[in-house]
Amino acid sequence: MSAANPFVHPQSSMVNILDCVHCGLCLSACPTYLELGTETDSPRGRIYLMRGLEEKSISLSPDVVRHLDLCLGCRACETACPSGVRYGELIESARVAVESQHQRSPSDRFKRRMIELVFPRPAVLRTFLWPLRLLELLGILPWVRRIVPLARLLPPLRSWSQPARIVAAHGRETQRVGLLSGCVAQVLFAETNRATARVLARNGCTVVTPRQQGCCGALYLHAGNREAARACARRNIDAFGADLQTIVVTAAGCGAAMKEYAALLADDPAYAERAQGFAQRVRDVTELLDALPLQPPPDIGPMRVTYHDACHLAHGQGVREAPRRLLRRIPGVELVELPESDLCCGSAGSYNLTEPEMARRLGERKAENIAATAAHCVAAANPGCALQIRAALLRAGMSADVRHPVELLDLAYRRAE
Ligand code: SF4
Ligand code: SF4
Structure with missing residues (x-):
C-alpha cells in the first residue's frame, strides 16, 4: 500500500480499515444509520466504501461522495466498536481525498468556501452579524427570528467582549491557565468565555487569554483541508506560553482537535515535540473544574x-x-x-x-x-x-x-x- 495514497491517514494505515471485522455493533450508535437504515450510511458501510476506494475496486462516484458527506464525523462508532477501529482518522483521510479528487457542484463549492472563509475568522463573522446585532439592539431580532430560519440559530448578540487578557486568581493562585477563546465561540458565545474566566479565577486560577491565538483548526480538518489545520496548530502552540499549566477549552470540537495536535504535527521537526507537550496540557473546562476543590x-x-x-x-x-x-x-x-x-x-x-x-x-x-x-x-x-x-x-x-x-x-x- 502506497504511503502517498490519500485514503491512508498519516498516523494510520490500511490496518485500521482491516481492523473492522464487519460485526455491525456500531450500527445502532450511528445517527445516519438510525435515521436512514441504509448500510452505506452506516460506519461499516462507509468503511467498506473506503476500503473499495483504497483498493481501487470502486471509484469516487457522486454516490460514494454522498455517503461520505452524510457522515457527521461524530465518532459514536468509535465508542461502540469493540475492535478499536479509529474511524475518526479514516473519515478525515477520506475527506482530504474527496476534496482533492472530486469536483463538487459550483453551489456546493461556494457554500464550503464561504464556511472556510467566514467561520474561522472572528472579524469577518462579526462584520456579517452586525446587521443582526443592530436589530437586536433595536429589539426587532425576535421577530426576524420567526421569519428567517437561519436567524433562529443565533444566540443573543448583545456583547462580544472577551475576558481581559489576564484575569487574576481570587486569593492564592494555584495555577495559570490559558483560555482558548475560539473563533465562532468568541463572537457567538463570548458570555461562555467570560463565565469561564470568572469561575476559574474564583477557584484559584489566573486565566490568560493570549491575543495571538487563532482557530483550533477543527473546521479545516472536517472540510478536508489538513494543511490549513496544521497552520492553525502551529499558531496556537506559539501563542500559548509554556508557563500556562493547562490550556482550557469550552468548545468540545476545539478541545478534541487540540488534543490531537501531536498526531497532526508528528512529521514536523520544528513542532512535533512542542505539539506533544501542548496536547497533554489541553483540558475541557469541565474536566479542569471537576478536578479542582471548588468553592x-x-x-x-x-x-x-x-x-x-x-x-x-x-x-x-x-x-x-x-x-x-x-x-x-x-x-x-x-x-x-x-x-x-x-x-x-x-x-x-x-x-x-x-x-x-x-x-x-x-x-x-x-x-x-x-x-x-x-x-x-x-x-x-x-x-x-x-x-x-x-x-x-x-x-x-x-x-x-x-x-x-x-x-x-x-x-x-x-x-x-
Ligand atoms: S463495530 Fe467496529 S469492527 Fe464492528 S462493524 Fe463497526 S467499525 Fe467494524
Ligand atoms: S462518525 Fe459517521 S459513521 Fe460514525 S457514527 Fe458518526 S455518522 Fe455514523
Missing part, C-alpha cells in the same frame, strides 16, 4: 437540567462524567438523564450548513428527547450543539434555555453576589 456554589434551584453529550467531548475525548458531576455539585440543580444523550444533535461543526436536511432530522429527534425530560434547561458543552439545539427547540415551539455547564456554575456564584 461551594450557592443554591440556584429548583432547576431541572438535562445534559446533552457533545460528540467531540463524549466520543472524541471520552469526557462524560466530569460535566455531570459538575452540574450535580450546584445546589438546586436536579440533573435528569437525556434519552440518547450521546446521539449527535446534527450540528457537527458546519454539518448543519452543508447537510441541512439530516441536521434538521437529528435536531428534531434531540428536541423530542429533551421534551421527554421536562427539563427547564439543557446543558451542552459545545457552542455548535447549543446553536443547533436552541434552533430545534424553537422550531418545536419549546423554551430554548441552552447553556454551557460553566455558565450555570457562574450563575450560581453570581446569584450569591
Whole structure:
C-alpha cells in the first residue's frame, strides 16, 4: 500500500480499515444509520466504501461522495466498536481525498468556501452579524427570528467582549491557565468565555487569554483541508506560553482537535515535540473544574437540567462524567438523564450548513428527547450543539434555555453576589 495514497491517514494505515471485522455493533450508535437504515450510511458501510476506494475496486462516484458527506464525523462508532477501529482518522483521510479528487457542484463549492472563509475568522463573522446585532439592539431580532430560519440559530448578540487578557486568581493562585477563546465561540458565545474566566479565577486560577491565538483548526480538518489545520496548530502552540499549566477549552470540537495536535504535527521537526507537550496540557473546562476543590456554589434551584453529550467531548475525548458531576455539585440543580444523550444533535461543526436536511432530522429527534425530560434547561458543552439545539427547540415551539455547564456554575456564584 502506497504511503502517498490519500485514503491512508498519516498516523494510520490500511490496518485500521482491516481492523473492522464487519460485526455491525456500531450500527445502532450511528445517527445516519438510525435515521436512514441504509448500510452505506452506516460506519461499516462507509468503511467498506473506503476500503473499495483504497483498493481501487470502486471509484469516487457522486454516490460514494454522498455517503461520505452524510457522515457527521461524530465518532459514536468509535465508542461502540469493540475492535478499536479509529474511524475518526479514516473519515478525515477520506475527506482530504474527496476534496482533492472530486469536483463538487459550483453551489456546493461556494457554500464550503464561504464556511472556510467566514467561520474561522472572528472579524469577518462579526462584520456579517452586525446587521443582526443592530436589530437586536433595536429589539426587532425576535421577530426576524420567526421569519428567517437561519436567524433562529443565533444566540443573543448583545456583547462580544472577551475576558481581559489576564484575569487574576481570587486569593492564592494555584495555577495559570490559558483560555482558548475560539473563533465562532468568541463572537457567538463570548458570555461562555467570560463565565469561564470568572469561575476559574474564583477557584484559584489566573486565566490568560493570549491575543495571538487563532482557530483550533477543527473546521479545516472536517472540510478536508489538513494543511490549513496544521497552520492553525502551529499558531496556537506559539501563542500559548509554556508557563500556562493547562490550556482550557469550552468548545468540545476545539478541545478534541487540540488534543490531537501531536498526531497532526508528528512529521514536523520544528513542532512535533512542542505539539506533544501542548496536547497533554489541553483540558475541557469541565474536566479542569471537576478536578479542582471548588468553592461551594450557592443554591440556584429548583432547576431541572438535562445534559446533552457533545460528540467531540463524549466520543472524541471520552469526557462524560466530569460535566455531570459538575452540574450535580450546584445546589438546586436536579440533573435528569437525556434519552440518547450521546446521539449527535446534527450540528457537527458546519454539518448543519452543508447537510441541512439530516441536521434538521437529528435536531428534531434531540428536541423530542429533551421534551421527554421536562427539563427547564439543557446543558451542552459545545457552542455548535447549543446553536443547533436552541434552533430545534424553537422550531418545536419549546423554551430554548441552552447553556454551557460553566455558565450555570457562574450563575450560581453570581446569584450569591
Ligand atoms: S463495530 Fe467496529 S469492527 Fe464492528 S462493524 Fe463497526 S467499525 Fe467494524
Ligand atoms: S462518525 Fe458518526 S455518522 Fe459517521 S459513521 Fe460514525 S457514527 Fe455514523
